[in-house]
Amino acid sequence: MKSNTIFSLFIFIIKLIIIKSYTFDSSIDNLLYVTNTSTLYAISSSHLHQLHWSTINETLLLLHRRVQLHSSLDNTENGVSVFLYEQSQNLLIICSRSLIGRCILYDANDISRIYILDSTIETNYLGCLSGCYTFLSSTIIRSALIGNRHDRNGNIINSQIELRKDLFHYNINYQFQSSDHTLITSLTFLNEKLSNIEYIYGFDYQQYTYYILKSSRLARLCQASIVMRMTYEEIPLVNCQHNSSFITGAFHSFENFDYLYIIYENTICIYTMNEIIRAFQASKIQCQMGIGYRLAYIIDSDETRPMCEKTIEQNLTEINECTWQPYRTNTYMDGIVGAIGEKFYQTMETNVTIRFIFAQDNIVIIGTSQRHVLKFIRHNQTILYFLHESIYHNEPFNSQYVVDNEHESLIFAIDTELHRYAYNSCSLYDTCQSCVGSRRYDDKPCIWFDGKCSLSSNSLINDWGCPPSIDQIQPMNANINQEQITLTITGSFEGIQAHLIKVLVQFSLPNQNEFFCTIQTIENNNLTCNLIIPKQAVEGIISVNIRPKRILSIGDTDISGLIEYPDKFHVYIPKPILIPNYGPAVGGTKIRIQNLNLNLNSTIKIFLGNAECHISKYDYPINEIECMNQACMHDREQLELNIQVNNHSWQLEKTYFQCRANPIILNWYPKKSIISGGIKLIVSGQNLNVVQKPMMKFIYNTSILEFISSCESISTSEMICISPIIDRNLNLMPSFDLNILFIMDNMKIIPHDDILIIVNDPIYYSFVNSIQEINSTNIIRFEGSNLIATHSIDQIDIRIDNISNACIPFNFTDTQLLCLLSKFTIKNIKNSQANVEVCTNKVYY
Structure with missing residues (x-):
């Protein structure tokens, strides 16, 4: 026996094409594809689905009809045991997965139309719970059934659909039966001698029908109806690996090679039909010589295992075996010469089993329990070249598949999804390595072009190498x-x-x-x-x-x-960004320069016009330089930016800094503030907005104490500054004066009136017991001291429960404030009690 060899080329994991279709409610149990049509049938959750391929999108599957399986089909939650399409009558044959095994017919064009079969006719029961196998050969239904069939239709049956006298009423009946019902296309085993028989696969070859038994045996009988029941015989299948005696799956391919593939858990053995015929012939010769055994569950004998009887004349051959011979001896041979298979494939790990095999020409597809689908090219009977691996991630992985010959695809059922596996298409390969690599062993001219694998009309181009x-x-x-x-x-x-x-x-x-x-x-x-x-x-x-x-x-x-x-x-050429790109002619503006992408170790000098802009900061993480400019020649001068890096001038897009007129301070008010500070000081002048960071400086007693406040330019003529907060720990007793000056970038301006008077904070007394009742006048009275020291009545905002200007002031003295509740406030205050705040210059009391 030759040892099997597998050459690995490469492994690439791909995502298979998911068929876009109706979403099933639960896992798909059974699939049936009608050859050369666009129709697919599926059974899921006790429902039969009829689906059609879209005419414009081959991956789009549309639901045509969905019906619940008829109640006469019991135990259908796990699928059915027989699911076939009979082409001549255009019918679906469905038999339940149960001990009863009743069958029913559906119109293949319209599955809502069903045909109930006569419950008294024994051949209308072809289903089983497990261990039986039924397939169609043209219009003949071939079935191998297990168990006690004496009161039923036998164990090995050939039957067909018959149209009853009244139109559109069908039954399943024997393929052939004599008028006295003594000769029918059925063989019934002896119940008392039945052993553990389970059929898992069947097929026709030449003049015989073959059935594979789980116990690693192969049965055959003639297809001819007149001798079918007299020619049943079995031989053993010799396992090529000897590690398992049970068959878990099978597949036959008789197109170019007459091969039978047998799955033994994690091993596939391949048998040629010539080897199988040889084993049957050798066993027959042995039995005719009186050597070997007959099948105990067919032969009515007292022996536990009856021996073969020597025949005087051995006149039966492979040619005339299936023709009628008078006075023939029906050996029902239990052959002792086994068919020898060769190891075709074995998984690398013993706990990984093989779920299915498919072969066409030199292409072999194998599915494993790890939800992997492997593609091989067969070099000869036992040498495989490994081309591709696909992985599914969903459960359950149904080992059942149907073949779409038109698109050379397998269609799998995985959980609630359908997947199309284009086993002979270049589109299967999603990388250049898998595409071009297939050329080593596969004759199909796949080429990698424009980022995808496609079929080439010229087999001599792009047949090696992958681009970077x-x-x-x-x-x-x-x-x-x-x-x-x-x-x-x-x-x-x-x-x-x-x-x-x-x-x-x-x-x-x-x-x-x-x-x-x-x-x-x-x-x-x-x-x-x-x-x-x-x-x-x-x-x-x-x-x-x-x-x-x-x-x-x-x-x-x-x-x-x-x-x-x-x-x-x-x-x-870099385009620098200057922030700001203008400033007062007096200079002193801090300019941030961005978008230069300078090297960290560079020596840099910045020039505006001919004057250097001295670098004050270089922020490497954000690639930003800060420098302070010098004074301009005049307030309309435009200074071009120039940069020297490591003593070399850089090429830059033309970028300019615009000099503008210096700022002028004309006036400011109020000129009185409080210890707590925060009073808004409004400054008026000219060109105030040309300054980058205007500031107001407050000096006590000729620089004994200094305070600085940032200002904000509102427009070219107005600027807002905030009065300073005086630390009470300094023990400065109001009122006292602070001298002021304005720092405008590189320019200091002392106004004509440069005194800010600091007074005590105004004090608003709390209401008696923190409550003031409102009478019919809707007037609120506030009492306090020093109230008019820093602000006037128009600067007061009285807020009630966050409602601004809730009470309108109308009387204001140094000790008292009166206000009238607005109609809006009266209407919107929901509580009987409300919080009250007095705001002056953004200071709350």
Whole structure:
């Protein structure tokens, strides 16, 4: 026996095409596809579904009808045991998965139309709970059933659908029966001698029907109806691995090779039909010589295992075995010569079992209990080349599939989804390695082009090598002032040596247009290279070209060839951003310069016009420089920005700083504030908004104490400053004076009236017991002291429960404030008690 060999080419995990269809409520139990049509039938959750492929989208499956299985089909929650399509009558045959096994017929065009079969006719029961197998051969229904069938229709049956005399009423009846019912196409086993018989597969070959038994035996009988019941015999199937005696699955392929594939848990054995015929012939010769045994559950004998009887004349051959012979001896042989199979495939792990096998021409598809689907190319009877692996992630993984020959696809049921596996399509391969690699063993001319695998009309092109894969290149732009930059190219470079790879940037320049990027480092997933930058703004295209390190043959997937990155590389002249880009002619404006992309170790000088702008801060994380400008020649001067980096002038887009007229302070008020500060001081003047950071400085007793407050320019003529908070621990007794001056960038302005008087804070007394009742006049009275020291009546805002201007002031003295509740306030105050606040200049009491 030859040892099986499996050559692994590569493994690529893909996501199979999920058929876009009606969503099933629960797992799909049974599938049936009608060949050369667009119709698929499925059983799920005791319902029969009729679906059609869309005419414009081959992955779109549309629900046509959905009906509940008829009540006469019991125990259908786990599917049915027989699900067939009879083409001549255009009917679906469905038999229940139960001990009774009753059958029912459905109109294949309209599944809402059913035909109830006569419950008294024994052949209308072809289903079972387990261990039986039924298939269609043309219009003949071939069934192998287990258990006691004496009161039923036998164990091995050939039957067919018959139309009763009244139109559209059907039954299932024997293929042949004599007028006296003594000769029928059925064989019934002896009940008292039945052993553990389970049928799992069946098929026709030449003049015989074959059935595979779970116990690693193969039965056959003639298809001819007149001798069918007299020719049943069995032989053993010799397991090629000897690690299991039970068969778990089977598949036959008689198109180009007469092979029978038998699954023994984690091993597949392959048997040729010539070997199987040889084993039957050898066993028959042995039995005719009186050597061997007969089947005890068919032969009426007192022996536990009856022996074969020697025949005088051995006149039966493979040719005339299935023809009528008078006075023939029905041996019902229990053959002792087994058919020998060769190991075809075995899983790498013993706990991983094989769920199914499919073969067509030289393509072999195997499904495993790990929810993996493997594709192989068969070199000869026992040598496989591994091409592809697909993985499902849902449960349950139904080992049942149907074949869509039109699209050369298998359709799987996985949980509530349908998947299409295009076993002979280039689209199965989603990487160049899997696509081109298939050419090594598969004759199908798949080529990798434009990022996908497709079929080529020319089998001689693109049959080796895969182009480089580039995911990202960083950076994709460079400052024209840079000498060189380092590019980081992310992609697939496994096993590539530096001398085999060339990175080129092609610019649209009149003289030199090709700039090579010198390789610095190379790893599996990225490489780095140094690129010299041209001295003018230009766009370029980056390409990566890899030479193979050996001469490539068909199917070799070494990375080789040229690929261009789709995004363009930009060399640009920097456009600096000045914040602010104007200031007073007196100078002193702190200017932030952005968008330069300077090197961390650079020596930098900034010039505005001919005067240096002295750098005060360089914020590397945000790439920002701050400098303070010098005085302008006049207030209309425009100063061009110039930068020197490492004593070399940089090319910049024209950027200017605009000098403007210096600010002028005309007046400010109020000139009185309180110890607590916070009083809004309104400053009027000219050109106030040209100053970047205006400030107001307060000085006590010729600089013994100084306070500084930031100001905000509201317009060119108005600015707001805030009076300072005086620390009470300084023991300064109001009232006292503070001298003021304004700091306007590089300019100090002392106004004509430069005294701010500081007085005690106004005090508003609390209401008696913190409550004041409101009478019919709706007037509220506030008492206090020093109330008019810093503000007037129009600066007062009385808030009640967060309602602004809730009470309108009408009388205001140093000790008293009266206000009238507004109608809006009276209408909107919901509580009998409300909180009251008095606000003056944004100060709350």
